[in-house]
Amino acid sequence: MAANKFGRYIWLVDLIRCHPYITFNEISERWETCGLGDGKPLPWKTFMNHKKAVQTIFNILISCDASRGYGYYIEDADSLEGDSFRSWLIDSYATLNQLQADRQLEKRISFEKIPSGNKYLQTFLQAMRQNCVVEITHQGFGRSHASTFQVEPYHLKVYNRRWYLIGYSVYSEEIRTYALDRIQHVSLTNVKFQLPKDFSIEQYFEGCVGIISDPEYDIERVVIKAYGWARNYLSTLPLHESQREIASDDESITFEFRVRPNYEFFQLLLQQTDQIEILEPQWAKDAMCQMAENILSYYKKSENA
Structure with missing residues (x-):
């Protein structure tokens, strides 16, 4: 039930952001045929509850302009489009909504698969949430054997169908990038760390194409x-x-x-x-x-x- 409600919130955001202004009646008509409800018009109370939840969960404010026929719109839409994580989340879930709502399309839409590296995602997310040092066993391409060492996990990034961890290597005392599909084992430690206040992933990859930060190359x-x-x-x-x-x-x-x-x-x-x-x-x-x-x-x- 919770997942279904989440999908409804995403549907509402995706619908409104695709229209400069859209009235409640138009939203209700779309709701009848979207497949997420019961085929009936959207109740006003439900709409207001969803609108409030969208602001609480996603920090997205849906406003109404009475001068334009009481059309609803997303305030600061440019900020939403500029937020890569929120945009990715909404786009992905909006597509999933449509697939769930219309099973006829299930075999007519294909997604690019990330072949490996997903196994340890949850562990790294937990480590970043709790600011815990992780111990990883990693064997890079061209290496004859694997090495085990500790890393402070700073950031996760997906590029060219691979997940990467950007973190501070306790052993080499520098920030490095590790492909998750080259990691053989990972475990949480009891050691805590503080993410440097001056660390910025945008600055770290400034001018870079891909996943390798090359400060030896000038911009x-x-x-x-x-x-x-x-x-x-x-x-x-x-x-x-x-x-x-x-x-x-x-x-x-x-x-x-x-x-x-x-x-x-x-x-x-x-x-x-x-x-x-x-x-x-x-x-x-x-x-x-x-x-x-x-x-x-x-x-x-x-x-x-």
Whole structure:
């Protein structure tokens, strides 16, 4: 019952945020066909209770504008859209609501699976909630054996279908990133820690693409030109939050980035195959040329084999 109520709150938020203003009658009509109720109009008292619960649980204020036909709207909607966690939660649960409400769609919607790393999520969440040091057994790629050590868990992040833990290694005395699918065991300890007040995950990954924080790379201006299908692809799905369009013509769009041009950034560019070209800086252009020559050499070797 509690989960059903939670789903109803999510449904209400998702409906109102998709409309600049929507009246109670329109909300009630949508409620009749959404599958979460009993096919009847939404009672006014239920609507007011849900509206209050949304504010309490999600800190989202639903207001009414009498000058616009008593239309309901979300106050400070920009703040909601800018909150990645709340937006992700609402989007995910709203989709789950629809699947539960209409079983006919169950086999017609697919989700990207995270193949591994979920096993210890609850343990890490508990550790972060209680500020407990964890002891993990971890074997990174390229390592011949696993190592066991203690970590202060600071942050969890999902990227490219993998979960990662960002934490302070008690052994090496530095902040490091660990892929959860490379962890073989984790246990809570009785040791407490304090999350540094000056720690900011945004600052830690400032200018970074991907999951590796590379302070040895300075944040630089990188300019690329996109051709063909990559023009619209990058316009609608930016490679980085700093991406900005600075020029365009009938054949290409030129984008500017402010990033740390590390290995992961080059990987993203290589995913665009032959549809992009690095223009600046020169060293990055040379590095991409070297990668292209290396790739070409592999195929030449295959032909000569």
